[in-house]
Amino acid sequence: MPRVVMKFGGTSMAGIERIRHVASLVAKQAAESETCVVVSAMAGETDRLVQFCKEAAAEHDPREYDVVVASGEQVTAGLLAMTLQNSGLDARSFMGWQLVKASGVHGNARVDGIDSSELDDALSNGTVSVIPGFQGATPDGRVATLGRGGSDTSAVAIAAGLKADRCDIYTDVDGVYTTDPRIDPNASKLDRIGAEEMLELAGSGAKVLQVRSVGLAMREGMTLMVRSAFEDVPGSEIISNWDETMERTAISGIAADRNEALVKLIAEDRPGRLAAALHALADEGLTVDMVAQASDSLHFTVPRTALDRALKALDKAKDKIGHTAIKSDNEVAKISVVGVGVRSDPALAAKVYDVLADRQVPLLAATLSELKASALVPESHVDVAVRALHAAFGLGGE
């Protein structure tokens, strides 16, 4: 019998009526496979818990944060298990700490592996197994969460640990689109996309999947299916092992990421300037995205939500970095054109910046990587830029 992991997001789990609907989808699946279900907390619940933490202490111990916020998925896992039982299925929940080995930074831990023996037994006996996403336990027995959206990563890690045949991510959109349909109504759904491109899209602001889940799927050679929990329509396949004989679209899609802030350090160029800045941020668990160096300044972007922490960290390391001033701008956004064509056809990358120049969109920073051409632009110009690029690359479908 095939083995399938299904993952349901917070919108699908928001309230008993929806959980009942999820149970009906699981029951259908369980008729033809060994079935393991990974669930998110009810939509809004994690925000409620995060708010409690903020009120309790502005700067709180991430280990305690994890204890608090991990409770939401525990609730939905138990509720789904009992709903499945109520519809006549053999089902049970497991706890994240029983199965998922995690380590690293609390609040953003990584999955080291799955302790799958008990779960294996349950599945082999035909028991539908329900697991709270987003969490695991560290070697010293503390609960650790995997970052917002971490249930996707839980699902992929569990699918890999169980050697599942499929991992289906049920969500409130029905697939991966060429761009955000709220920005451009011409956006069209992709039947399939390479995991590498999906990784870049997700990393560039397309919110379908947590970035790390796609990276993990790629490393594990696992194909994901993103599909709607509400409508019975085909989803989008995210393919890790792309058959070289299959034709691959040159440009897969365009993402806009508004969670960006630009930081400018006014600092003489000297050896170790960039390294010192990156170390200072890394010590706080912060990552940097676009980087540009000039002789008298250093520019880079950080997640907008982390700007305050970044500025504090940089200020603390002032002596090491050697800057005389810091400026920041958080009304910026990153637009990324993603596809294998960026790598194979330099003209495609050039076209990105041509289109933006044509529309007089100010270009604050630009980066080019294997699969992605990105532009940092004022947030006010995002919509016009995305629509122009979407049309220029002919992504609107037939």
Add this chain to the structure above:
Amino acid sequence: MPRVVMKFGGTSMAGIERIRHVASLVAKQAAESETCVVVSAMAGETDRLVQFCKEAAAEHDPREYDVVVASGEQVTAGLLAMTLQNSGLDARSFMGWQLVKASGVHGNARVDGIDSSELDDALSNGTVSVIPGFQGATPDGRVATLGRGGSDTSAVAIAAGLKADRCDIYTDVDGVYTTDPRIDPNASKLDRIGAEEMLELAGSGAKVLQVRSVGLAMREGMTLMVRSAFEDVPGSEIISNWDETMERTAISGIAADRNEALVKLIAEDRPGRLAAALHALADEGLTVDMVAQASDSLHFTVPRTALDRALKALDKAKDKIGHTAIKSDNEVAKISVVGVGVRSDPALAAKVYDVLADRQVPLLAATLSELKASALVPESHVDVAVRALHAAFGLGGE
């Protein structure tokens, strides 16, 4: 340094403002002792979670119920730990599954022991340790809850496991009263009460403490202090090892329990009739309270909240019990007069039924035990009966 366990109920933990107040009480205590804190979920939270379970499935797997409802204390434990840290204390939370070994019926499990080594280390190092009440883990790794009010039992079990010098139960009342002040405004606070009498009072509807916590304290020879989390006034001591030289009040208090339902089985008296009925109920985890046998019928009370389950269980075992009909009445209540005097002075017990007869309170059933004289009366007569007994036994204080 002495070692103290503090337990805070749901009203004390309802929201960040109150958690901050709890943190201030803990900080004061931690200045003079090794301190371990056991917490309930925010008031209302467990009800919310129970409601989810009911909506998910009318008859749900108690193991899944436990997974869902145990989450509330996890949240408050994390929040209190971070609040304590924020006020400069060295603090951390533990999880119930890390420390509390439980077994028996899910939803109403018992505590088998405490795995206290890690907790011991933390306390010895001066770390205030916060533990979610109400829960533990079974040997096969499932979360198990200890029944409503189970955080009291957690606190006592942990205090015993840690060989604590004191176990203080902070609650929304400031002590143990001679009767419910909402029924009789003349109710007066007891400075101290024997654990045996408290056990009977708690078992008879006085809601200050979970019954099992008192039984456990008694077996462990641990004195409890019940006191207000909101007002800095003396509480009531619950004394397990009563010094024989101390004078003990003959009658400690009067309790009224409205969670009662009367079941009448119409059944010929034959050997094993009562045993068969009790077995049928025990199989469902249900306990019976007052029992009366007659030649053609068997009467007993069950918790009102469990009446439906009891009637179903009895119906299923009809052939074994041999009854021809079942009748039930859930508008009844049990009034209990509690004190060592019941044992030592038969006239005191007689006085109970005299007072009720005087006031023309119908007596549906009566039981007399070592420390308690109880009467089952129509619920409509509770208030008048309690006030009459409270006055007759001179419990109104000076």
